[in-house]
Amino acid sequence: MSEAEDSHVFNIDKSNFSGWFSEILKTADLVDLRYDVKGFVVYRPWLMRMAKELYSSWEKELESRGHDPTLFPVVIPEENFEREKDHVEGFSPEVFWVTRAGDSDLEERLALRPTSEAAFYTLYSLWIRSHSDLPLKLYQSCAVYRYDTKATKPLIRGREFLWIEAHDVFETEDQALAQVESDIETTRAILEGLLGIPMLFFRRPAFDKFPGAVDTYAADALMPDGRAVQLPSTHNLGQGFAKSYGIIFEDAKGEKRIPHQTCYGPPISRSLAALISIHGDRKGLVLPFPIAPTQVVIVPIIYRGHREAVLEKCHELAEALKQAGLRATVDQSDRNPGMKFYYWEMKGVPVRAEIGPRDLESGAVTLVRRDTGEKTQVNFEKCLEAVRGMGMDIVDKLRERASEELHDHIAEADDMESLSDHLASRGGFVRIPFCSRDFDGEECAERIKELTDGEVRGTIFGDDQVPENLECVVCGEPATCFVMVARSY
Amino acid sequence: MSEAEDSHVFNIDKSNFSGWFSEILKTADLVDLRYDVKGFVVYRPWLMRMAKELYSSWEKELESRGHDPTLFPVVIPEENFEREKDHVEGFSPEVFWVTRAGDSDLEERLALRPTSEAAFYTLYSLWIRSHSDLPLKLYQSCAVYRYDTKATKPLIRGREFLWIEAHDVFETEDQALAQVESDIETTRAILEGLLGIPMLFFRRPAFDKFPGAVDTYAADALMPDGRAVQLPSTHNLGQGFAKSYGIIFEDAKGEKRIPHQTCYGPPISRSLAALISIHGDRKGLVLPFPIAPTQVVIVPIIYRGHREAVLEKCHELAEALKQAGLRATVDQSDRNPGMKFYYWEMKGVPVRAEIGPRDLESGAVTLVRRDTGEKTQVNFEKCLEAVRGMGMDIVDKLRERASEELHDHIAEADDMESLSDHLASRGGFVRIPFCSRDFDGEECAERIKELTDGEVRGTIFGDDQVPENLECVVCGEPATCFVMVARSY
Numbered sequence: 001m002s003e004a005e006d007s008h009v010f011n012i013d014k015s016n017f018s019g020w021f022s023e024i025l026k027t028a029d030l031v032d033l034r035y036d037v038k039g040f041v042v043y044r045p046w047l048m049r050m051a052k053e054l055y056s057s058w059e060k061e062l063e064s065r066g067h068d069p070t071l072f073p074v075v076i077p078e079e080n081f082e083r084e085k086d087h088v089e090g091f092s093p094e095v096f097w098v099t100r101a102g103d104s105d106l107e108e109r110l111a112l113r114p115t116s117e118a119a120f121y122t123l124y125s126l127w128i129r130s131h132s133d134l135p136l137k138l139y140q141s142c143a144v145y146r147y148d149t150k151a152t153k154p155l156i157r158g159r160e161f162l163w164i165e166a167h168d169v170f171e172t173e174d175q176a177l178a179q180v181e182s183d184i185e186t187t188r189a190i191l192e193g194l195l196g197i198p199m200l201f202f203r204r205p206a207f208d209k210f211p212g213a214v215d216t217y218a219a220d221a222l223m224p225d226g227r228a229v230q231l232p233s234t235h236n237l238g239q240g241f242a243k244s245y246g247i248i249f250e251d252a253k254g255e256k257r258i259p260h261q262t263c264y265g266p267p268i269s270r271s272l273a274a275l276i277s278i279h280g281d282r283k284g285l286v287l288p289f290p291i292a293p294t295q296v297v298i299v300p301i302i303y304r305g306h307r308e309a310v311l312e313k314c315h316e317l318a319e320a321l322k323q324a325g326l327r328a329t330v331d332q333s334d335r336n337p338g339m340k341f342y343y344w345e346m347k348g349v350p351v352r353a354e355i356g357p358r359d360l361e362s363g364a365v366t367l368v369r370r371d372t373g374e375k376t377q378v379n380f381e382k383c384l385e386a387v388r389g390m391g392m393d394i395v396d397k398l399r400e401r402a403s404e405e406l407h408d409h410i411a412e413a414d415d416m417e418s419l420s421d422h423l424a425s426r427g428g429f430v431r432i433p434f435c436s437r438d439f440d441g442e443e444c445a446e447r448i449k450e451l452t453d454g455e456v457r458g459t460i461f462g463d464d465q466v467p468e469n470l471e472c473v474v475c476g477e478p479a480t481c482f483v484m485v486a487r488s489y
Numbered sequence: 490m491s492e493a494e495d496s497h498v499f500n501i502d503k504s505n506f507s508g509w510f511s512e513i514l515k516t517a518d519l520v521d522l523r524y525d526v527k528g529f530v531v532y533r534p535w536l537m538r539m540a541k542e543l544y545s546s547w548e549k550e551l552e553s554r555g556h557d558p559t560l561f562p563v564v565i566p567e568e569n570f571e572r573e574k575d576h577v578e579g580f581s582p583e584v585f586w587v588t589r590a591g592d593s594d595l596e597e598r599l600a601l602r603p604t605s606e607a608a609f610y611t612l613y614s615l616w617i618r619s620h621s622d623l624p625l626k627l628y629q630s631c632a633v634y635r636y637d638t639k640a641t642k643p644l645i646r647g648r649e650f651l652w653i654e655a656h657d658v659f660e661t662e663d664q665a666l667a668q669v670e671s672d673i674e675t676t677r678a679i680l681e682g683l684l685g686i687p688m689l690f691f692r693r694p695a696f697d698k699f700p701g702a703v704d705t706y707a708a709d710a711l712m713p714d715g716r717a718v719q720l721p722s723t724h725n726l727g728q729g730f731a732k733s734y735g736i737i738f739e740d741a742k743g744e745k746r747i748p749h750q751t752c753y754g755p756p757i758s759r760s761l762a763a764l765i766s767i768h769g770d771r772k773g774l775v776l777p778f779p780i781a782p783t784q785v786v787i788v789p790i791i792y793r794g795h796r797e798a799v800l801e802k803c804h805e806l807a808e809a810l811k812q813a814g815l816r817a818t819v820d821q822s823d824r825n826p827g828m829k830f831y832y833w834e835m836k837g838v839p840v841r842a843e844i845g846p847r848d849l850e851s852g853a854v855t856l857v858r859r860d861t862g863e864k865t866q867v868n869f870e871k872c873l874e875a876v877r878g879m880g881m882d883i884v885d886k887l888r889e890r891a892s893e894e895l896h897d898h899i900a901e902a903d904d905m906e907s908l909s910d911h912l913a914s915r916g917g918f919v920r921i922p923f924c925s926r927d928f929d930g931e932e933c934a935e936r937i938k939e940l941t942d943g944e945v946r947g948t949i950f951g952d953d954q955v956p957e958n959l960e961c962v963v964c965g966e967p968a969t970c971f972v973m974v975a976r977s978y
Binding site for chain 2: 032034035036037040041042043044045048049051052068069070071072073074075077079080092093094095096097098099100101102103109110112119122123126127138143145147149160162
């Protein structure tokens with residue numbers, strides 16, 4: 001085995017998750033961390049193709065739910081940025097500022113967008129005049145910039161990250177709340193449906209909500225080291241931003257009213273990190289079929305005298321798969337078949353097809369699943385159908401496996417010791433009785449953080465159960481709700 | 490006609506191009522210029538959909554020619570930016586600088602990318618080791634930032650604009666020059682093929698080339714006011730950047746060599762501006778079929794008692810068109826059919842389908858072309874085929890018309906007076922004998938600019954004709970080549 005070949009073999013147990021994650025980013029050529037600015041990474045083609053697929057799927061889903069695309073500038077004038085008090089307080093410490101251009105100082109410094117409420121809503125106040133302008137539902141796909149002072153981690157916590165942001169305006173609060181539910185469905189369709197990532201949906205505590213929002217709802221997935229990672233969040237903004245930015249509409253009766261707003265932020269970078277981490281295994285990436293840059297790799301098994309015939313059949317299969325809209329490729333490199341298997345397994349390609357002289361005779365193709373390693377012989381003519389079925393089944397199985405893992409990491413505790421033990425030994429989510437229904441229990445949450453390194457993630461969306469005769473695990477006051485605690489990214 | 494309806498009627502002669510352009514941007518809801526930062530505009534949905542289509546077509550074409558997608562950070566450390574001397578001199582006056590984050594000054598200030606050579610090539614020096622790493626052909630789709638001090642004009646000259654940049658590295662100069670030709674073919678496929686925008690391809694004079702390049706090749710289109718607008722440019726970078734950034738590879742014989750580079754920059758914003766300007770007419774936008782956000786608008790012609798049947802047929806048609814992958818919509822608004830016609834004509838939708846009670850009886854649909862206004866009755870069953878044919882024919886006719894216009898605006902002159910007259914009376918491109926084959930005639934070019942406001946755009950790509958017994962129109966020295974002069978954006 002030459003050195004170059006050896007470098008494509010991946011064999012790291014995921015129980016050392018942090019090491020596994022760093023290595024797979026490098027070995028699979030996903031990101032390059034050697035760019036000279038902390039928290040900024042380079043997306044390499046294999047990852048960028050996934051990012052593009054994910055963007056496109058999410059955009060389609062948003063459009064099918066009445067959103068239109070737009071694009072706002074990357075810079076926000078400081079004055080506009082400062083109109084909503086809580087918002088600016090929350091984000092100011094994290095803003096990158098453009099202060100100079102060419103050889104001159106700018107008259108007013110410009111924020112690199114950390115999020116775009118201040119950009120969108122300045123123009124929403126011009127666009128919205130009457131109830132016939134509502135609902136207004138726009139999204140943009142872009143990168144945002146946050147000078148996060150915590151330790152950065154590629155794709156999970158960066159100073160530049162890719163996301164979509166949707167900004168919606170409604171006549172009534174009911175419509176806004178319905179949009180929150182619609183956003184949750186969108187999240188499910190993409191992350192659970194397409195990528196097989198199961199999540200828990202939370203209403204976040206008041207002290208952890210989006211600056212300026214009435215309520216923040218967010219989905220957490222479980223990473224292999226037992227930590228929670230926040231995926232999309234959706235915010236009920238109430239009327240606060242509308243008041244600050246002067247967004248007013250005339251209702252059907254001719255009266256001036258203040259609309260209700262929501263915003264939704266599906267993270268592309270983080271979803272890719274979750275995807276890589278949750279499904280990957282000792283051999284490398286395991287990619288869900290819908291997002292894999294190459295869905296089927298065809299490996300010719302060549303024996304002397306059969307080269308041309310085997311290659312011809314391989315290309316015939318690739319063509320048939322491509323015609324049907326699948327992403328297929330023939331690996332015609334010089335490496336031997338064994339090395340090709342290792343390489344494409346490491347890259348996470350969901351289905352491998354092998355064609356050798358014996359398959360030519362029997363008119364068959366050998367299909368191998370990346371997730372289970374299972375081999376199937378199928379008739380050449382049935383190959384497309386078999387690959388499609390396998391593709392769907394792979395997503396289902398990945399989701400199932402991840403879902404078991406998630407539910408296996410949900411526990412209950414009703415005192416601090418048992419909470420602490422759970423978090424230290426197994427990680428995951430621990431449900432505890434908590435003192436405050438209205439989430440003003442920030443002191444108790446801080447105490448939990450101090451003692452266990454766990455964070456109060458909020459109540460499960462729709463979990464209205466009221467604890468009976470239980471006490472808050474921290475202060476001992478009567479518990480009024482159940483919250484989940486987890487260590488997190 | 491109510492005021493709201495009236496605002497959708499567009500009726501401006503394009504002979505006042507500047508007024509026409511400003512008005513159509515507003516009336517068709519393409520961009521909003523009221524964002525509070527000079528040179529930064531908001532892309533509204535109708536335009537953003539076109540931008541997305543254009544991006545996707547261009548990306549596909551680049552990928553079919555061996556390019557892979559990547560994404561580099563928006564910021565470039567000043568030190569990396571400064572490694573190529575000509576490059577930094579050319580771009581420094583236009584750079585936006587990020588100097589602060591939160592409450593602190595950054596240790597090193599960061600350039601908002603005005604173009605990404607300095608970002609890509611820093612990592613190319615790490616990625617490229619051997620001839621087996623070549624060719625390396627990557628592109629990214631992104632916005633770039635230039636503090637242009639000339640008057641900004643939305644989509645044509647902005648401080649933030651959308652583009653693609655492809656950065657390619659080759660073993661040999663021949664491969665690099667072949668890439669230049671491939672980039673020209675890509676440009677033709679998209680701008681001429683898809684959008685029907687005819688262009689002239691130039692080798693730019695030395696004093697107008699990309700900072701740091703050996704040679705710049707660029708395509709100019711003709712705007713309705715007779716001015717040239719530069720569309721994609723492709724640059725033969727030679728080995729200069731490779732030397733500055735330390736990009737070295739080992740060839741098949743084991744010798745260290747310096748590779749040859751090219752880069753290519755298709756502008757999305759400007760191509761959209763050209764598209765809008767060149768094809769639009771007195772009634773508004775005229776969109777080529779492949780890029781139109783709505784390709785077919787179906788207008789129900791409703792008479793009492795036939796409402797349900799007509800609407801049902803309209804939706805049946807819309808469904809059939811959508812199933813076939815076309816973008817179709819039924820206009821079910823309250824406006825009367827006449828107002829709908831005006832509105833969708835202003836928006837540039839290429840094909841209108843009308844269905845009324847009479848059409849129901851005869852089983853026919855009336856199709857109306859936006860470009861010619863021509864009406865055709867087609868059988869309901871033949872509608873899809875007819876729409877497709879019409880779509881292709883519209884692009885062909887738009888291209889033909891624009892091509893006639895372009896060629897009608899190419900003239901020859903062999904003295905300054907006649908050059909000046911041509912530019913002042915008709916605009917367009919004027920071919921003149923010029924003193925310097927090697928384009929070091931900057932003084933003569935400056936004199937032309939002073940006297941006529943025209944710019945030397947370079948020699949037509951492949952025009953190797955050597956003037957016989959002619960003199961440079963400026964200095965009177967023997968002419969060594971023909972160049973084109975035009976006023977430009």
